[in-house]
Amino acid sequence: MKKHLLTLLLFLGVFSLAQAQRSISGKVTDAKGEALIGASVLVKGSTGGTVSDIDGKYSISVPAGSSVLVFSYTGFNTVEVNLGTSNTVDVTLEEGILLEEAVVTALGIKRSEKSLTYAAQQVGSEQLTIIRQTNINNALAGKIAGVQVRSQSSMKLNSGASIRIRGAGSLSDKGPLYVIDGTPVTNSFDFNMDDVESVTVLKGPNATAIYGQRGDAGVIVVTTKKGNKGKGIGIEVNQSTFFDKVYILPAYQNTHAGGGESELIKFTWNSGMPADWKVLDGKFYHDYEDDASWGPKMTGQEYIPWYSWYKSDKNPYYMQTAKLEGQPNNIRDFYNTGITTLNNVNFKTGGDNYNLRVSLSNQGAKGMLPNSGSDKYTVATNTNVDLGKYITIGANINYVTNKITGEFSDGYANNSTGSFNAWFHRDLDFKIMKELQGMTSPEGYLASWNHYNVPKYNTSPRSFYAANYWYNPYDYFNNRNIVTNTRRFFGDVNLTAKLSDKFKITGFIRRNEYQTDFEDKLNNILQLSGLQTGYFNAYATQLTYFREDNYEAIASYADKFGDISVEANGGVNMRTDKSKSIAGSTSQGLNVPDLFTVGNSKVAQVPSESRSLKQVNSVYARGSFGYKSLLFIDWSARNDWSSALPADANSYFYPSLGTSFVFSELTSDALPFLSFGKVRASIAQVGSDLGAYQLDLFYGLNANQWTAGNFLMATPDGLIDAGIKPSLSSALEFGTDLKFFNNRVGLSATYFKEKKINEILSIPITAASGFSSKLINAGRIDRWGVEIALDLNPIKTRDLNWDVTLNFANIDNEVKELTAGITEQLVGVNSAFTGFGVRQVNVVGEKWGQLRGGAIKRDAQGRAILDKDGLYTAVPNQYLGSVLPDVTGGFVSQLTYKNFSFSFNIDYSFGGKYYSLSDAWGKFSGLFAATGALNDKGNNVRDDVSAGGGVKVEGVNAAGEPVTMYADGFNYFHQFVNRGIAEDHLFDLSFVKLREVSFGYSIPVANTSLGKFIQGATVSLVARNPWLIYAQNRDFDPSELAGTFGENGQFPGTRSIGFNLKLQF
């Protein structure tokens, strides 16, 4: 300590004693021309020095005898400059090895890593765009410790992945806030990854406190690329094309045909039938009308296929029989090869007092489902102009139009997977289905594989030809036209007044608005051709408008007092959320077929509309004190006022405080291998509120009146606790950041413990209370965990460089308290079937997200208790595991050799469970492989038990004696649904997945004649989801579950292969 005091005294002494000196000033910038704030400027050989200000500018007095200035900045290479005659020295610092060291933090402030008192992991564009993902959440998978990415099948066009940061920290499953260049957006996929410079994930309240109530589930801070003057004319062109194929499908049985009748049915012609049919008299067909696959064994025997009965020009198979055979690849055959193209052109330039970047993108997709596709255009611009010395104006303007076509329902009984995995015939050939799409009976009914059995023709041709439950899926999709057009605008205009070298004030007007125009048209031919399909000729339309405005002013201050550096921001923000929507739909058919307008509804319908408004005002401040490069103290404070809270309790305040100690500053001599070492600790609070209009019982009107004047009104089902107050989480976080061997090895480890109290929640209550939910301040949920990120640069030579990042997080939580008298909170219901499915429940004393449902009754030793038929007995309402994984993480490898690069990314997750409704129905309906498997005797489980068939079951009988039995296959696979046993359909959530692979070659254009025009050219071969390395049940991809509890009929996993071309001019 004494030594430091001495240094301080010496430092002051130099200032006071030096007489003959000159003043040097200038600007410190990074390679992109961006100001580096707080860069150290030292006079070599002396202790005199300063730091650059918020615009990167500095001014220093240099003693007469000194001629060299040393510029340094954490994460950048140090530069020494020999002073010439000029008194102006501008310096550009090149970034060092570890790109992460300058981190974009809350409010977009770029800070050196050493001063951070919490974990904030940043991913640069190189890692984000190993392949050009169309969605930022997918691009983050495996790359950030403690971030769980829950992707969706890419068949669901433009349906984003969702993200959980640090597991579930809230009793509701909230997603993070996305902030793009300071503008909060609610949607994670309306910006183009080509425009993203870096992404910082702010994980806990310590990092996000300043974002206030919206950041309590974490914040994803996106910084877009800015313009600068580089070589060439500044144009970059990116082109990618991906081919998407189905990858993960359930294993199906291929031994038994469709229907509920296990024998072929003999066709007997009668005089009420068409004379043509006589040729088939005496031939056999399988049961068409039951939509399960408990039909006859397929041995290649002759049968009359479903399509043989339709007399049509399109039908080459009319009155022909075929061989009844399994179709192992039929489901895979159904899907198209999806084609996704991404095109981006961007232009950038810059000068001393301006920079500009304009980026145009188009993303088009031909979907894997019939009649699906998307077309998205993005314009992103940002501009900054200095108007003289004091004023800078800037604007970030983004405009996106997105048209998505297609029907993407992946719930129960949807017309693709909802059929293939639940109600289907395993003998169907999709090549023929595709060939015969659009084929009708002579009366005009679309041909269906699921028409009634032949005797029904005698009732009427329609009752035979039309679809019982299912159409030819191609016909369904071709006759259902759903289009969503979205137009989104977001961005800001800002004006900065630089009042001195130390202070500036910036005002922002930010807007994020979108309009969605939704239309759904269902053609009359589906109504005409369906018996129990439930579809009417229909039209639905909805117009939605949403707008969020933020008016924000931030004052920034940075100064240095000797060894003490100070920087601070103070701000004020007013936010308004406005929405409006109008929707109309038809009911029970259309009067004029296929005239798609709400007024054409068979039963008159009144359009519905809604609108809402919410305001939140905030005042906040944050700051940091630094002592040399050794010790930093960080603080923040924010107060919010929300219109959605009770008027007398609408204000809430939350602070944070943190510190970091860069001990490597003191150990550089003793531990030369330790390039950087820091420990950090912080505590924080963050508050949150609720949506608009939740504090009073508001009665809605049923738009349809019973009879004129007799209208209907229902009491709302949500009871409200009178004393609702804002919620608070508090968090404690410790961590260390270490770098070894000249920054070749970096380790960041964080332990956090967070307590969330008084969360405002609508919790389900027993309907017997008169209400189905109650809005309460729910007790407390704690979460804690460890996050580790390891960066390695094991090889670094002139030609060869290998960077590796390993992420690991082990996160746990416990629901500590709900509310008086309530120890369980029902979160989600497996919406399709509660009786035999599962419900998601939060239970006091347990981990968040317990699955609850019927289990198999077992004895004390865990042996299943079997009844005399070898079937299980259900025990209802058992806990079957949590939906949260214990461990998540990833592995990113980036290797470059000369002009070649090879990168890949593995993502993993261990622990947790999910429920599969597809598995439940797939077994019930005799579709999944288990229902046609061989038992240990080598006989099909469907064969009679007396003939050596049946499913082998082990357990104990009613008397408690161990037994091994064979249960009838049909009954065995029907018991789970019929007796309410969910346990059989639960699987491990664990997976290891190779998500991204890229192999690139940078064409050495500089040495060719093209070098004059082209600055760079890179081609890459890329793959997305190439390999699901591990999953307990490979019927589904656990990384792409449609719901938090599991799935209800979700789409298959997909795999994409593509190429990418990048040209820079």
Add this chain to the structure above:
Amino acid sequence: MKRNNNSTFFLLMLLASIGFFPACDSFTDFGNTNVDPNRTNKPVTAALITNAIAGMGAAFITEGLYCQYFAQSQYTDGSLYSRVEGGFGSYSGVLYDLQNVIINNTDANLKTAALVQGSNANQIAVSRILKAYYFARLTDYFGDIPYSQALTGEVKPVYDSQQTIYNGIFKELDEAVKQFDGGVAARGDILFSGNITRWKKFANSLRLILAIRLSKADAATGATQAKAALAADGGIITANADNTMLNYPGGNFNNPWYAAYLTRQDQAISEIMVKMLNERSDPRINSYATADKTGKITGIPYGLPREQAIQFTNANPTWSFVLAPTFRAAATPLAILTAADVTLARAEAASMGWTTENSEQLYKDGIKLSMEYWKVFTQASYDTYTSGALVAFAAGDNAGNLEKIRMQRWFTFYPDGLQGWSEWRRTNVPALKPTPFAINSSKQIIRRYIYPATEATLNGANYGAAVSKISGGDTNDGKVWWDK
């Protein structure tokens, strides 16, 4: 000094920038911002009553499978007794709407505003009758359910015994009938259009039907209540003109049987029902089912496994839907309680010795009223029917005659599966046999519904206490209190 100037300037600018925003008051006070523009926080009691009445209509198809009125043509799991769980949705739905009407007509601060929808007493009386009706429906599914603490906002209401609930319902019906005053009738009354006498007839008739349900569990109370119902002010339903009918307008509000066949066609009249109607030459069969082109009615055998059901429908593709088309049109009124139901109930009460009315006459009147209701009455067919051996009273055979009355009640409630199933559970008439292909562990006909699965989570202790009183636990095999 320069530094100090800067600091002052900074603070001034910060304050100035805040000054750009509206004055402090509106920064923290949002006025009416949080008032929902789409909805009102003042309920219209008449509209709540309309909503509650609209909810009375249901087809009760699943229940109709258990009492073997119907059979399934394709997926037969329901009629093979796959697990069935009930719902508590009517508590937070219609029942609380009615409770809310009562609150708005009772609370000193609200009752004046409610007067525009009818006198306070009349609105309350109507609501109490409807509440009694809905509670009877609920308890008949499950047995014990929350009653005394239900609809109070209490998140952990205790389960009351079915006996307590029945006594509560009798009390409510008794008091409600007496509560009507001479003021303006409740508005929004799509059931009786403000006819208070008909409300009284409905309440008293419902009381009679429910009283008889106690014939085994608590015959003394049953007899007392039956007599009280017959003697109560306003009388009971005696003519088809007084039937409690829900008059569907069609369009957005359709007869539930119309709705059932709008997108499905897998429910049939059961072969058992057809056989029993035919054995008695019952003319109602032509209204109870849809005949094929040749006029033939074909029931589907009850409780077939899927494979056999397919074989049957292949052999009999023109099997019959439930009800003749004219009885399931969009705007066909739905019977809630008819004169025939009430008259046959009186016959049973008399036959059990609870009243001194003429059992046989009431029995025949009931049959006549039913035939008239189903538009199949001719004197000749009535005479044939009532003189048949399976229908006509046998002198001196009290037990046999009682069984015939009960049999007629089962026929007459058709297609109201809930009433049919409840009457069968009480009387075991007709002597229905479970399907031999049952897939449940007990292989017996469903006797009650399992409580909603969410109750174990949401109201665990009270749920547990209720379940502990059911023999065999919360299964479909336990019996409700009046089912002995």
